[in-house]
Ligand SMILES: Cc1cc2nc3c(=O)[nH]c(=O)nc-3n(C[C@H](O)[C@H](O)[C@H](O)COP(=O)(O)OP(=O)(O)OC[C@H]3O[C@@H](n4cnc5c(N)ncnc54)[C@H](O)[C@@H]3O)c2cc1C
């Protein structure tokens with residue numbers, strides 16, 4: 107598997123480390139349903155069989171956090187972008 | 199037909215022509231009392247114990263492929279109960295006790311071999327950790343032996359004891375651990391269940407679990423709707439895919455794990471050996487092939503095949519303890535899908551849907567759990583009560599904070 111880092115270009119997946127599901131939003135600790143919301147945030151995952159959005163760190167490269175859209179059935183990667191919105195804008 | 203020395207002799211005189219298929223290929227009935235989804239080790243064991251221990255007969259095991267085609271036929275066959283967490287030890291020890299009587303119980307040769315499982319340690323702190331694990335085991339009545347370097351040398355002299363980075367200082371040995379022939383385990387349970395009236399429906403994929411007014415009413419399959427009031431889900435790596443058809447969201451992610459087998463060589467490795475510097479385990483099959491594996495490929499996957507970094511990593515670990523096997527050729531390698539739970543421990547529990555029971559989260563360790571899991575899951579389905587040995591394996595432990603995290607890595611399934 108190769109991943110095309112937006113900064114470094116195409117790299118072997120071994121240079122990167124996988125964190126997991128992207129787009130998880132940390133709940134409001136003062137919310138009324140905080141207990142349940144934090145349980146879901148920490149433990150519950152969609153785990154789709156198909157295209158998923160996930161966070162990878164280019165640990166042995168530029169050290170950017172990136173969001174990779176990858177098909178869990180085929181390992182095919184359809185898109186890669188910076189995780190940080192600030193970097194995403196800059197890259198455009 | 200009961201298998202015995204007499205049936206063997208009898209068949210020998212008939213050119214082996216009279217053997218009957220070990221299970222039937224029935225047409226699905228319209229309705230069963232209980233449907234088990236998934237004809238892996240756990241599903242088949244559950245059906246077997248439901249029939250044998252609870253006297254229930256009107257049961258179907260629904261399998262989308264062929265039985266034994268999932269992880270039950272893909273694992274590295276290691277059986278042990280050397281766990282450390284109080285919630286896990288009684289369960290895995292009960293499972294090991296069942297293994298010890300399994301072949302007589304289901305009248306099938308599963309080639310259970312209690313050749314011992316040896317976990318190597320490579321540093322003082324790791325020795326202390328293993329001593330602690332051994333003590334935890336012994337407090338639950340499970341024997342463990344802490345070996346020093348000479349003790350390990352006597353057992354497996356061919357290891358690289360002086361490895362510069364991972365010198366071998368000793369090991370923790372569970373003598374009652376060992377290996378079993380994995381697909382024979384599936385076949386033995388299948389035959390035992392079938393002969394007691396359980397229908398094993400192969401090539402039958404559950405497309406949806408149907409729920410009405412908070413109760414299960416049956417499953418939609420590629421062969422039509424099959425009704426059942428009780429449904430046990432034992433679909434291992436595909437758990438979340440099936441569960442989401444009933445609206446369940448689970449603390450599980452699916453990953454691929456690879457396994458390897460080499461060409462056959464003369465008897466070399468007398469027990470299961472695991473490497474403490476990483477995560478690598480190896481044993482030798484009765485045919486002579488070396489069977490081994492290491493960690494997950496580090497990302498979620500439903501592809502039952504791995505990638506090359508996983509291969510490289512595994513081989514590197516092998517070379518760190520057994521450079522002597524570097525010229526042995528690999529015959530085959532393959533992958534299986536793991537249902538990795540958020541704390542690395544399994545779940546046997548009811549769900550918020552009446553009649554829907556859950557058996558999942560087995561991670562890399564579900565083969566050894568097969569009989570114990572089937573036993574406890576059957577108990578839960580038949581009586582609606584949690585079996586005492588599985589009382590910690592609850593679904594709500596993630597909400598209550600009673601997680602069972604053997605490796606202490608937190609809610610990061612690829613690290614368990
Ligand atoms: C490479 C590898 C090495 C391993 N090594 C070990 C080891 O040494 N020791 C150990 O204890 N454990 C080991 N394991 C883990 C162990 O194999 C699994 O945890 C265990 O087999 C899972 O339970 P099972 O046997 O019921 O799963 P499976 O055999 O995977 O059974 C699940 C079944 O459900 C079926 N299914 C899925 N979806 C549907 C559907 N919609 N409808 C109908 N059927 C469906 C699948 O086809 C499958 O047959 C290993 C696993 C792998 C992959």
Ligand SMILES: [Zn+2]
Pocket residue numbers: 111112113114115164167168169170
């Ligand atoms: Zn980069």
